[in-house]
Amino acid sequence: MNFLLEDLFLRIKMKFKINSLQRITNTGKFIPEIDGLRFVAICMVIFYHMDGFLFKELNGDYRDSSASYTILHDLFLRGYFGVEVFFVISAFVVSLPFAHWYLNNSNAISLKDYFLRRITRIEPPYLISLMLILLGHLYLIHGEKFSDYVPSFYYSLFYIHGFNFHRDFQPLVNNVTWSLEIEVQFYVLAPFIFYLLFKRLKFSLASLILLTLFFSIITKFPKPDIISLYEYFHYFMLGIVVAYMKVKNIRWKSLDALNSLTSQSFTSVVAFLCMLWTDITYMGPLHTWFKLILSTLQLLFLFIVFYNLLISSEKKIIITTKWITIIGGMCYSLYLFHNQIIMLFGHLILKGQRMKYFISDYLYVGILLWILIIILGMLFYLLVERPCMDKRWPSQLYKNLQNLAFKLKSVGIEIRKEL
Numbered sequence: 001m002n003f004l005l006e007d008l009f010l011r012i013k014m015k016f017k018i019n020s021l022q023r024i025t026n027t028g029k030f031i032p033e034i035d036g037l038r039f040v041a042i043c044m045v046i047f048y049h050m051d052g053f054l055f056k057e058l059n060g061d062y063r064d065s066s067a068s069y070t071i072l073h074d075l076f077l078r079g080y081f082g083v084e085v086f087f088v089i090s091a092f093v094v095s096l097p098f099a100h101w102y103l104n105n106s107n108a109i110s111l112k113d114y115f116l117r118r119i120t121r122i123e124p125p126y127l128i129s130l131m132l133i134l135l136g137h138l139y140l141i142h143g144e145k146f147s148d149y150v151p152s153f154y155y156s157l158f159y160i161h162g163f164n165f166h167r168d169f170q171p172l173v174n175n176v177t178w179s180l181e182i183e184v185q186f187y188v189l190a191p192f193i194f195y196l197l198f199k200r201l202k203f204s205l206a207s208l209i210l211l212t213l214f215f216s217i218i219t220k221f222p223k224p225d226i227i228s229l230y231e232y233f234h235y236f237m238l239g240i241v242v243a244y245m246k247v248k249n250i251r252w253k254s255l256d257a258l259n260s261l262t263s264q265s266f267t268s269v270v271a272f273l274c275m276l277w278t279d280i281t282y283m284g285p286l287h288t289w290f291k292l293i294l295s296t297l298q299l300l301f302l303f304i305v306f307y308n309l310l311i312s313s314e315k316k317i318i319i320t321t322k323w324i325t326i327i328g329g330m331c332y333s334l335y336l337f338h339n340q341i342i343m344l345f346g347h348l349i350l351k352g353q354r355m356k357y358f359i360s361d362y363l364y365v366g367i368l369l370w371i372l373i374i375i376l377g378m379l380f381y382l383l384v385e386r387p388c389m390d391k392r393w394p395s396q397l398y399k400n401l402q403n404l405a406f407k408l409k410s411v412g413i414e415i416r417k418e419l
Contacts, residue, residue, distance in 0.1 A: 021378070023329035024389035033309045036319030037089055039328030040272075042335060044082030045176075049339045050369055051076035053346050054362050062358040069359065078276040083179045084235045086331075088306060090183055091239025092246075094190050099240075099247040102198035111191055118187050120394055125385045126180065129336040130156060133174050140344065149173055159184045162227040176339050178227055185229040186236050197240065208244055212237035216299060220291040238299060242306045252307060264314045268305055275301035327374070333381040338373045345372050 100106035137144050152172040155161040159181040161171045171177050197203045216234035259267050278298040280291055355361050
């Protein structure tokens with residue numbers, strides 16, 4: 001008995017080695033800086049939602065007022081921009097192989113494989129998460145009925161919620177999935193966009209930059225009533241610009257000189273902070289010219305961050321640290337569940353004993369929620385998302401089902417013989 005328990009313990013220990021948490025890359029090319037950027041983006045988004053929840057729900061007779069921490073609140077509000085950082089990352093990752101194909105005459109990309117990979121990689125975690133969260137709403141929240149989520153739930157299943165409701169009406173099952181709809185719109189159009197930019201029109205770097213600025217400018221004028229790729233396309237264009245420079249090995253000499261004078265890490269941190277400072281999302285009413293200036297500066301600072309991490313040859317020790325890339329690699333699972341965990345467990349934790357100071361409750365609840373998000377997100381990542389990273393999983397699943405059917409058939413034959 002003890003031997004069996006020891007064997008089980010060793011198996012579990014081997015299963016959860018840190019290397020087993022790293023994302024699966026079918027190309028064999030793992031870029032740790034990408035997962036480092038994903039870590040930054042997911043932290044921004046989680047801090048944004050968690051801070052919004054805590055500042056809203058922590059109402060009590062505290063010795064200090066929440067108004068004393070408006071600087072902290074304003075800082076985490078900027079975490080909203082983490083979604084746009086994800087858009088740039090997605091565009092860079094998706095455009096890189098196409099850029100190699102069209103610009104360097106590398107291996108051709110099969111459109112069938114491209115779309116099949118998007119479906120087998122993205123769909124299972126997305127659909128399973130929607131089902132789990134919907135069940136959570138129906139069975140954990142008193143008075144909720146399935147009819148309350150119709151037709152919003154069905155629209156979310158097919159990534160068309162944003163096309164059917166006003167921009168202020170978020171998906172009811174999982175409100176963060178609006179951004180995934182934007183990503184899917186880009187994935188569908190991406191092969192045509194890359195063919196047009198890289199192959200057909202053969203855009204230069206200058207042309208790509210001007211096109212990025214053009215799309216950024218037109219979105220500062222009156223927006224449509226729906227949320228779509230239109231108003232975020234310039235962030236995807238920025239990712240394409242970075243991929244173009246990466247493939248063509250183009251360097252920005254002025255920025256390289258600045259990095260050598262100070263340090264790449266210092267320049268990146270300053271650019272990151274300036275990127276947050278120039279975000280216009282929560283600045284209130286602004287003149288169109290101020291929007292244009294600030295958003296253009298923000299694109300510049302965002303580009304500097306990506307350039308320093310993905311193009312510059314200097315080592316990025318902190319951003320490529322193992323535990324950072326591990327968490328960044330599971331960002332999809334964390335993104336799908338983080339806000340639901342905050343709202344569900346946050347309310348449960350707040351039912352307990354309160355402390356005397358707002359900041360004490362803020363830190364206590366915040367730390368507990370972070371732990372829950374990492375644990376539950378990691379569990380979903382290991383059980384659902386990570387297996388789907390292997391592009392062979394559909395064929396392997398089919399073989400396993402065939403083997404299971406064969407074994408069941410054999411057992412049935414043996415039983416009939418005995419009878």
